[in-house]
Amino acid sequence: MTTRNFALAFSPDALMGKSRAYIVRALAAKSRGSLGEYQLWASLALELLGKSALAGIHPCLIADPQSSESLFAAAGMTVGTDLKTITAKTVFERLTHISTRFDKKTQVYCQNMSLKRNAELHSGEAPFEAATLSSWEGRYWHTAEIILETKKLTIETWLGADQAKAPKELLAEYTHAIVEAAKVRIETAREAFSQLSKKARDAAFSKADALRPWEFSRSFHLLADSIWETKCPACGSRAFLAGVKYAEEVSEDLDDEHSDEETVDVFFAAEEFQCPSCGLHLDSRDEIEAAGLDIEHTEIETRQREYEPDYGND
Template identity: 50%
Template sequence: MADDVFIAINSEALHAKSKVYMGRAMMRKAAGDLDEYQLWASLALELLGKAALARQHPCLVVDPQHAPSMFVAAGFNITTDVKTITAKTLFERLTHLVPRFDKLVQKFCMEIAERRNAELHSADLPFKTMRLEAWEERYWHACDTILRHIETSLEDWIGAADAAAPRQLLAEAALALTAAVKLLVESHRAAFQELKKAERENLHALAELREPDKQTALFPERYDEIWTVSCPACACRAFVTGEQTGEDITKEADEYGIWETVDREFVGEEFKCPTCDLALTGSDELDAAGIDYIHTDQQEREMEYEPDYGND
């Protein structure tokens, strides 16, 4: 990858511009203009997300259907008309790059982007109807998630003084989430313990017979993998589902060139226990319940080969 990648998709330039927009957002908040505060904040979030993708590689932020932009991403500046991905694609890609950028965060980011589009491209006034407490806490959580991934902080992004309030808001939200999850787990644990010992033992035995590949009905959304964990409430076999975020070939193809061994990594999105009905959503809730939301496994699979082009 060339070092002189075009400024439009340069990670540092995108990050710097997001800081400028965040500064404008904070100025509008200080002036009491909460509509424009949310507008600039939404723009800053999208630029920050693109900076994170471009930091991995500039090709992740250009439109794959626009060949000149792909050349620019490779370091060949053949055009200044660079086409970048939509907000929908941006936030979808971040779920694969940033471990804690889960589907809950993705959904919120899309909501604020859609309100931004409605504000700019229609007669609607979506920001006018949004109360500050309805979005700000989740906004700072999304930003903090991305900033941590690119090894910086809210303090660097918006200035130490201005970051004090968001940091306090995040700390209070984290405490509230942890308390709520612990109470939820405790209530399910208490209900399970009220059962007779023989019934609890029978439920444990039945839970051990459940296999991950038979649990798709538990999760309405489609995910890449389902794996087993111990339920923090009843200690029975329970299940987590999530998206694959990476893989490495740890053993090359065998002597016949058919099988290879792959280490895979997933980020948990949902937890469900069929025994006590405990359900958790998002990596933050899983973490608060003491469930490791990062899952790794090893898979032996048949190698896939590209089809012939048919022009030989």
Template identity: 50%
Template sequence: MPDDVFIAISGEALHAKSKVYIGRAMARKAAEDLDEYQLWASLALELLGKAALAYRHPSLVVDPTNWKSLFVAAGVNVTTDVKTITAKTLFERLAHLVPRFDPLMHKFCMDISERRNAELHSADIPFRAMRLGAWEARYWHACDAILRAIESSLEDWLGADAEAPRQIVAEAAAASDAAVKLRVETAKAWFAGLKKAERETLAQEADGMMPIDQVASFAVAFDQIWIETCPGCGCRAFLAGDQTGEDIKQENDEYAMWEIVEREFVGDEFRCPTCKLVLLGGDELDSAGIDYIHTDEVEREMEYEPDYGND
């Protein structure tokens, strides 16, 4: 990583600016100006997300189609007009950096960013239509997840103002946890209430189901679907998620044509075909006691870069 990073894409500078903006947001909340509270909060969230990417490497926050910006990210300051990524790209990239940045959190961040754009670039007033309870808890939850990924915290980011957001996050988490546990217990009670023969038949049918057969059951197309045990009925169920990383597990000699790759996936959506239990996002999976990190090994043909034709 370059030692002297241009300030526009410096992780430290982006983090510091996000702290200024969240300070302005808290001041507007104290003044009961909830429109500006959400506006400054949305700006602070985007800066915090970019800081998280820039801490990993500045190239993650610059527009990859702009060669001058890529040079700056590499420490070669050929321009001061650095082009950075859009909010859409930012939140897509955070999903590969922040473990808890699941599709639900991604959608929330995109929604608040789109409301921000409408507020700034049109005559619309989208923030005024949003009740505080409809967005605030999810906002602090997203910020907390990003801050944890860069080994920081709400307390570090907000200072003396952190107590109330931390309490909001805790209360929202407790409510979600209780709701998930109730759904699991309801599924258990339903299955236990069946006759023994019915339970055995359903369990046998579930054992015959395979991940490939479940693709249409999930809301979106995920990278992988794998088998899990349902915390409700105890039958075979399925968890789907996207790939977040991979490593070459087996080194091959120069003549090898195949390699062993260990892949990592983060689960986002759980579905049980038997009791119909559905769990969405890492928080609900945690509450149900399901490990949403999945790894597997695959053997694949090695790929080589084509010759440049100058031999």
């Protein structure tokens, strides 16, 4: 019997929905202090997230190649009900082909997590109980962010923190996830840049030093009110922040009330960071602050003074 609907086992939406349910269970376990259970549910959520990303390209990418019933179902035809998907190891191998950010280090991290998960479920071992949060959580959120990026989604939408009625605990976890992912992204950029030859690093620094802020404006997603210089937290290069204006006030220290001009302090808040040397990109205030960068920026402008019109003197 032929059908146009793919079996739920291979549906990108169904896999994403289940992944979301599991990450919510994971965070609930974390809030109870059950850190072993937290990592168990998180590992299951990550594998399902990876399968959803692959199935979004084509469901056949997650069908067990040894199962003809599964291959037919993934192609849209039902010939049986014994449906099987690929192993976690294969999922993480295939993800390296759809994102350049899903590198070997990330792949090995995911495979190690799935091996611990299997040991947790199928043996007397309890590998998750001995793991500290600092040993896995930051790279977990970084990895989830990479996979979500292939689906044009964010950690915020995955956790449901973008919903108006999202609980405060979930919003707090979202902020924590963003910060941890940003820290690992900085570390990854630092490692990649350090592996370049000295000649290549020096050339990148020289190119960055020659750039003017406005020349780099097209590299930002944000339609910024101002772009200013900063130092890259990953490679130390000259880099740039883009931000929006949020306030301004006449500078009392520099203002001459007898002049036709006035000096104004204009205040900006950074919302995006780009490094032209190592390619590090941070696209939120939370990420920028996690990098240890100051989001506040002030510029001084000199303007023609505006006078209030006189009333009642005619």
